[in-house]
Amino acid sequence: RRFKERCRYLEYRHLKWAASVIAISWIMRIKMARMRQQLKRTRLDQLDAFKRRAKIFASSWERITNSRRVIIHIPSLGYNQTIRETFSDFGVRQNTQMARLCDIKDPNVDVIYIAAVPLSDETLQYYSKLLGLCTAVANSNPENQCDMTDRYKIIVPEAIKSFPTHRMCLSTILKYSPRE
Incomplete structure (x- = not known):
């Protein structure tokens, strides 16, 4: 009887370990997806800011070259x-x-x-x-x-x-x- 209980316990521990590995990998996947989205958003914001600055620079180019x-x-x-x-x-x-x-x-x-x-x-x-x-x-x-x-x-x-x-x-x- 003790042997069967131990086998069930070891099987339970193994399944719990496997579930934790799956859960951790899923959490990491979600975090990586969020990070990718955040980096993409940051990059687009930086690109928009650059385009705004370039537009301002281009519009004031004549003033810059004459001053x-x-x-x-x-x-x-x-x-x-x-x-x-x-x-x-x-x-x-x-x-x-x-x-x-x-x-x-x-x-x-x-x-x-x-x-x-x-x-x-x-x-x-x-x-x-x-x-x-x-x-x-x-x-x-x-x-x-x-x-x-x-x-x-x-x-x-x-x-x-x-x-x-x-x-x-x-x-x-x-x-x-x-x-x-």
């Missing part, structure tokens, strides 16, 4: 560490967008350029002369050069000196630079 503004260029290549390790002269590659300084051809624009490598005085003089020639080229008059140094600023983060061998993207180096 005075400062453009900040951070030419950061945010690749994974393993990819960055394969590049030779990673800082120089990040700095290939120096031509963005030419945005000052628009008289309403001032440019702040964050350089990924320390620049020599020779390079700075070269860009100063080059940018000064913009008005001369536009007017086809070689004597019409002007000084544009007050319309652009080139900043080299201090942390570049602290991490010379690390191949960090420029935005990370900028994050580790002390504030001035």
Whole structure:
């Protein structure tokens, strides 16, 4: 008699365990479905907000382009560490967008350029002369050069000196630079 009771009890425990496994899997399925719906709803809300901002931006584009503004260029290549390790002269590659300084051809624009490598005085003089020639080229008059140094600023983060061998993207180096 005791043997039969034990067998029934073990069978009951096994069925109870199986029922709990089924119940837990069902609860997890319901929770996952809710989470998927919530993520989908959040994504749609974010997309709607982006579309609203883009519409506002597009409608005010003429005002933006006609008003005075400062453009900040951070030419950061945010690749994974393993990819960055394969590049030779990673800082120089990040700095290939120096031509963005030419945005000052628009008289309403001032440019702040964050350089990924320390620049020599020779390079700075070269860009100063080059940018000064913009008005001369536009007017086809070689004597019409002007000084544009007050319309652009080139900043080299201090942390570049602290991490010379690390191949960090420029935005990370900028994050580790002390504030001035």
